[in-house]
Amino acid sequence: MMSSTQDSSLKTSLLQLECHFTWALNKNDIDLTDLLNRLEEDLNLNIESETRVGRTHSCMGYVKFLLGSNTEALSYFERSVELTKSHGNDCDKLLVVVYGDLAWLYYHMGNVAECESYLNELIEIKEKYPSVPYAEVLGEKGWTFLKFSRKYYERAKECFKKALELEPEKGEWNAGLAIVLYRTENLFQNSADSTAIDQLRRAIATNPDDDVLKVLLALRLSLHKGYSEAERLVEQAIERSPEHPHVMRYVGKFLRHQGSVNKSIALLQRALEKVSNSAFIHHQLGLCYRKKILNLKQTGSHHTKGGEINRAQEQCIYHLEMATKLKPNFIMAMNELALQYGENRDILKAEEMFQNAFRVAKAKKDNYKSVHLYYADFQQYCMRCEPAAIKHYIECLKLNSNHYERNKSAERLERIAKRRIENNSKDGEAFGILGIIHKEKGKKQQAIDCFETALSFVDNEDYLSDLCELRLSLQ
Structure with missing residues (x-):
């Protein structure tokens, strides 16, 4: 049995390692059910290189540890070592992370001898390659952050950038940086200034056989009217x-x-046959059926196409329910599903789902703005409760970290305000809404003008007090 001094010394050595156990991967930031499904999907599909398969086994080992299964964790870590060593003799740097994982796991299992054995292996690697950090470790760290949680995307970006400083032509690090930029860059970014587009091109040049990267580039180009190049890449x-x-x-x-909804549905259904537990694909199918419902409503009467609409809505709800079942904290799927429940007049289910989405978003400190936007739409279009809709559009507008939700809320609020002013040119609350929009957009003088107009018409004391505070905040 170790003395407290020996344990403290061992723990100090372990904390200096670069591995999953020391990368501050907070269990509360990770949807373990969804992560487990995605890792299993990657292993079952057998579409990755041996390096990536080894990395996936390491990730799986750490997830199994988090779930309390040390035996399974050990099995995955050992398999990762086997796969990594199959590269040949020049694989020491690739073993750093998994050796660190094994040292930590044995420490938790109380096997000090094995723990120290892996610490010694790492000392030998460092003596052989004294120049640190290693690009291999930075890259693996980046992929882990990218895989585990969207909260870690900025950390992933920094890891890939540092790895590329050491190995600028390495395809894996270029691909990792391209994917994280694709996921984090503002969708409305001007194409000429888009670092995601530039990096995707760079990643494709260093990974010419990676067809996933080509479709990601096509998706981004299509937002900037680069349709012909996008179509070529997709084909x-x-x-x-x-x-x-x-x-x-x-x-x-x-x-x-x-706009090719039926083709999209057919292709996604085929993909689902290969990966039935993909929350992403179920969510995409839900979005397809939602668009199909809108198309059917626009191209014919509800009476003549009612059967088709009902079938599409059933499919939409089914796939969104599957997405939230497979990934319980999938906020965007929860939003869509709640809105579909509302469209289907299942108001209790809609309210329950929205309240759950608010709880999850608040707990995870993630996507709160999107829940406000969807809930506002639900109040406006399903419940016909405009005051509640306005309240949540404004809440979304104030959470200004995402231009898409911000812009949508501003558009809807402006439409409401202008309609009300057309009906009543002395609607003080409507002018107050316009003032809030201008204020949040940084248009100070326009906001002041609207608030002053609003103050001249409003007679509700509470609202007058709110308007005065807003007006004073701009001075």
Whole structure:
């Protein structure tokens, strides 16, 4: 049995390691059910290189540890070592992370001898390659952050950038940086200034056989009217990798964006046959059926197309329910599902789902603005309760970290305010709404003008007090 001094010394050595146990991967930030599904999907599909498969086994080992299964964790870590060593003799740097994981796991299991054995292995690697950090470790850290939680995307970005400083031409690090930029860059970013587009091109140049990257570039280009290049990239990707589920699902998303809803549904259904537990694909199918419902309502009367609309709505709800079942904290799917319940007049289910989404978003400090936007839409279009809708549009507008939700809330509020002013040119509350929009957009003088107009018409004392505070805040 170790003395407290020996244990403290061992713990100090362990804390200096670079591995999953020391990367501050907070269990509360991670949707373990969804992560487990995605890691299993990656292993079952057998579409990754041996390096990536080894990395996936390491991630899986750490997830199993978090779930309290040390025996399974050990099995995955040991398999990761086997796969990594199959690269040949020059694989020491690739073993750093998994050796660190094994040292930590044995420490938790109370096996000090094995723990120290892996610490000694790491000392030998450091003596052999004294120049640290290693690009291999930075890259693996980046992929882990990218895989585990969207909260870690900024940390992933920094890891890939540092790895590329050491190995600028490495395809894996270029791909990692491209994916994280694709996921984090503002959708409305000017294409000429888009670092995501530039990095995707760079990643494709260093990974010419990666068809997933080509479809991601196509999706981003299509937002900037680069349709012809986007279509060429999609055609090339689907021709080269017609059965790759990740290519299929992103092409399905591209087709939906282009209005080819039935083609998108057919492709995503095929992808679902390969990966039935994909929350992403179920969510995409839900979005497709939602768009199909809108198309059917626009192109014919509800009476003549009622059966089709009902079938599409059933499918929409089914796939969104599957997405939230497979990924219980999938806030965007929860928002869509709650709104569909509302459209289906299942108001109690809608309210319950929205309140759950608010709880999850608040607990995770993530996507809170999107829940306000969807709940406002629910109040406006399903409940016909405009005051509640206005309240939540304004809440979303104030949470200004995402331009998409901000812009949507501003558009809807402006539409409400202008309609009300057309009906009543002395509607003080409507002018107050316009003032809030201008204030949140940083248009100080326009906001002041609107608040002063509002103050001249409003006679509600509480609202007058609120308007005065808003007006004074701009001085």
